[in-house]
Amino acid sequence: MADGSNENDENNKVVLGSAFRNTSIVLYGKTIENIANNSASTAKSDVESAVLNHELGHLFGLVDVGSPMQVDHEDPDSEAHCNVNGCLMTSNIEFGGSIIDMVDNNVPELDDLCINDLVANGGR
Ligand SMILES: [Zn+2]
Ligand SMILES: [Zn+2]
Numbered sequence: 001m002a003d004g005s006n007e008n009d010e011n012n013k014v015v016l017g018s019a020f021r022n023t024s025i026v027l028y029g030k031t032i033e034n035i036a037n038n039s040a041s042t043a044k045s046d047v048e049s050a051v052l053n054h055e056l057g058h059l060f061g062l063v064d065v066g067s068p069m070q071v072d073h074e075d076p077d078s079e080a081h082c083n084v085n086g087c088l089m090t091s092n093i094e095f096g097g098s099i100i101d102m103v104d105n106n107v108p109e110l111d112d113l114c115i116n117d118l119v120a121n122g123g124r
Pocket of ligand 2: 073082083084087089090111112113114
């Protein structure tokens, strides 16, 4: 857990986590805490879990960064992210703001397209 926030943070677009070269994951604790504090109904641990699982998804090659897409579902506006609404691998999870809507008492999960990519890549 990194204390503090990503230096690339801007007001509307905060970075909640990063996956580095397939070896490690950094969560930006301060930023996550700020976001959780903005919502009465969202637990910080849920935001953390969502970001952590999202970064794990990148480490497992999602989307199209190691696990080839079985069907095209990459977000045209955000490399390595999924374009399926509500999927764990949408860029919303990583880039602040709307994560609150997605993590309201329920940590987002991978959608079928992302799961299929992992399965095809030998995951389970
Ligand atoms: Zn991401
Ligand atoms: Zn997906």
